[in-house]
Amino acid sequence: MTARHLSRPRRLALLGLLLAALGGAGALHADDDDHERARQALAQGRVLPLAAVLARVEQEGYAGQVLKVEFEREHGRFIYEIRLLQADGRVAKLEVDARDGTVLQVKRKEPR
Secondary structure, eight states: OOGGGSOHHHHHHHHHHHHHHHTOHHHHHHHHHHHHHHHHHHHTTSSOOHHHHHHHHHHTTOOSEEEEEEEEEETTEEEEEEEEEOTTSOEEEEEEETTTOOEEEEEEEOOO
């Protein structure tokens, strides 16, 4: 039986075992923790939904294709870290306050 024939939970368990054997299981759990932490904060009304934050970011002039979103807690504050591919080809990395959608920091990379 190949991995393709296994159910999704079994494939994830197999991946977890493989990562643990290679010493990289922490990365798998960190993503799970981020997701759960974001879900709980949203349910408690402590953060805005990602869609609302993205709408506010766009209103402030940071339009682009979303490449990656991370949810973190820094210095007691929930942060959405958003990477955008902008129309001019630059990648913008935004740190946004998850509570109110305020853009806290912007870093841009020039296209290669």
